[in-house]
Amino acid sequence: MATVGTDRTAVTVIGLGLMGRALAGAFAAAGHPTTVWNRTPGKAAELIASGVREARTAADAVSAGSLLIVCVRDYDAVREILAPVRGALSGRVLLNLTSGASDEARALAGWAGEHGAGYLDGAIMMTPPGIGAPDTVILYGGSPDLFAEHEQTLRVLGGGTTHLSADAGIPSLYDVALLGIMWGTFNSFMHSLALVGTENVAATEFLPFATSWLGGVASFMSTYAQQIDKGEYLAADATLETQLPPIGHLVHESHARGVDATIPEYTKALIEKSIAQGHALDSYARIIEHFRPAAR
Template identity: 55%
Template structure:
């Protein structure tokens, strides 16, 4: 299945779908494409793709069917009417959605006789095909193993997460949350140092240095959380120490006229967990606040 004789159909030609199809074409795979707006296929057709007139023709053209559309509802709108035409096909769904939608789609695919992998793309379209680009997949191991050589064309960081079809969605939203949290904190920091005449690019290398240090903290915290005993040893600083420093951030933000909502949110989390008896524990104990959200 990993050679250039493998045919692939790509349904959905937004920017991401176009990038997926282009990666298959570059590797020499016979590639059939379909999109509701046929004009989006023009460049791909010029590069050798075959434009299918409808989803049924696209599915019939290949054993491996990659779907990347706007929502899971659209997935079902496009593939739902095909019924038995899906039997024996492998559907790889790279549409963004929830873990429950992924699991329901897997049940639907099985009822229609299709093999099914659900996935998540952790890169923007220009990064498709790059060695470091990560794509997550879940489903039956044998199905992934069969198609891994072709799927790896989309990113060298192609990773199998197991049989739970919902797992890629869980990784997707959690990693995006990490990204937004880090970006918001970086921009909040920029707003603070700007008041002292510091440019964002002058601050940037120190932000990078500190992000590397944070990696060490998270490694310790992950081990503590997985230990499951909730003792959360303070190997670096106690939660009470963190709270004291954070209070300075809140005060400095307000004194400088910088929005303080972000540090105030963190302060509220810490205070709630300290109230549960974790003042002398590590910052890892704050996970308790996320598991059991406290009243605002």
């Protein structure tokens, strides 16, 4: 695709929330001719001061860039913005960095292709202040050739740029799966702080123990992942039957201190169910079978 007054790709960023502004700022700082557009005006002032051009219309924005980055509220918003200007998409590459589900990404990839546009989908695993950092991870899916063509441009946004699959839906799948780990960890952290807080232990006092323990917990994940891939759950650390009493202690302690016990009770029920099915001597990796679709 042609560029404008430079050997760097001309980029358009549609959507100027906190993330959109961070994306546009990173491209401009790296010397890419950058055009922005937002449905609600008035969000581009700082970007304009740094040399970014603000398009008057969505059509103008699409025409200005060979690489179109959309980062808006949801996939419905992407369609609402691009459908009226779909005729201008032909020959351009659409990179959608809007959060959503894998089926939405696949559908949008098909829609873009129908209108002559190349398509990449991405999941940003970082908050706006981290855009451009060497360790910022952004996961991409879609045409490997298109990704290779634009990889250097995309590395402006984060050093952890990774192409996962030709399937445009895979980044969204990874995104929600990783967020599930985050929220699960956060909730368990809050539960632990509520427990120790009943003895007036400050959250900051307990924090070093929690973060150190997370490192230990992470060390188990490699073994479990290998067991799950093999479908063999022979315990190398602790059996399910040995884990049942400790989780019972956690449930008891939570009730005794008036702390919500939903999380440990759920875990206890999972272990009990697996033991009842004859898997008392298996590792915790066996619990994957509860979550798999075939187990429902």
